[in-house]
């Protein structure tokens with residue numbers, strides 16, 4: 458929950474505890490991104506480690522892909538039971554695969570809470586950008602909230618990386634990125650640059666085995682079709698044959 462800074466005026470029913478706790482009019486508590494089971498309803502925005510449970514709750518509101526990724530990252534926790542509840546409407550958050558913001562409507566008071574989790578409003582690769590819904594209470598989180606972070610246009614960044622990957626084709630290069638999120642985007646950029654061999658750490662292989670990727674490397678234009686996960690080499694599975702993330 459990097460960089461979160463939650464104001465907690467008492468009349469909103471929102472508290473920063475182990476995760477974000479939202480108390481509805483009838484006393485029901487929804488706990489978002491807590492490390493342990495607490496509250497009546499558990500909500501999981503995405504499967505990054507700083508949002509993920511230590512012990513799985515009995516059931517959780519999240520996307521199917523987040524559940525699969527969470528299971529892969531918390532293998533010892535076993536299968537995760539998902540549920541849907543009428544108070545919570547999940548919306549694409551644009552952050553990483555499976556990530557969802559939640560629009561929570563209190564059935565008694567009609568107050569609408571928007572809990573974003575990590576979000577991005579940009580369209581990136583296989584992720585449509587977050588579109589904020591109307592809400593009365595906004596619970597916002599971001600890694601790049603400071604005005605000092607102003608990034609170039611997404612397509613410029615991608616083109617710069619692809620150009621560099623092409624220019625360095627005669628040598629191995631190291632790319633760093635979180636195993637869920639940046640690692641998959643870097644693999645797609647490597648594919649776009651025609652880098653034919655990509656070796657990845659086993660944590661990334663585990664994530665890749667769960668995710669599906671678009672058959673086209675760009676989110677621009679028509680929505681891409683989807684296909685099974687990118688095959689890639691883990692460090693243990695090195696081989697001299699041509700790989701590929703195609």
Ligand SMILES: [Zn+2]
Nearest residue numbers: 503505552575
């Ligand atoms: Zn995150």
